[in-house]
Amino acid sequence: MAASAWAFTNGGRTCLLDGTFDIDTDTYKMALFLSSSNLGASSTTFAGLTNEHAGANGYTGGGASVTLTLSGTTTVTVDISSDPTWTASGGSIVARFAVIYEVGGKIVCYCTLDSAPADVTVTTGNILTVAAHASGVFTLA
């Protein structure tokens, strides 16, 4: 099982360049979505997305807070300071996508948790971690 790379939404790039996203200051979250979600490159806001994972089985609606960090000079890397984890409880967590979004605002990027594409299922008592890649979430070089 390999996840796809993070992909920007069409509007996400613009928001990065016009300053809408203040990466290391604004508040961001990572949320999980079902295969039936309307999530795609043309998605804009978190509020406009459908079929987030239900707020149950160890998942809280809206997802988990993530702190984004900036580092580097000639290559600037945006990373997640602490990987979000969800422990399935009372049922499985089944998700197709993860989304990083600005709280109260727009989507930064998204990925398919299993690039097959397929759902990722974590059964009760077990943990799902969406880990930051060694090269971060994205870079500008």
Place this chain on the structure above:
Amino acid sequence: MADYNKMNVDQLIKASLELKIKMAKLRDERKLIIEHIKKCNIEYNVDQVLSRFDSNEREVLRQKVTTVTPGPAILKAEGG
């Protein structure tokens, strides 16, 4: 083992606190060991492995961690 019969109360309290600190450190070390066992990603034999841990530790050992690691997106500055 120290000879507690020869200690006064202050010394006994001090010894007790020192043991408490040692126990906390040992518990932390056991947690590290358990995390490393989990990273080995093997199927545990209940009789041979799990029985050597207490119930809380067994729960952690039985827990499977699914980690997905999306690769980075790239923003390119081109030209120049």
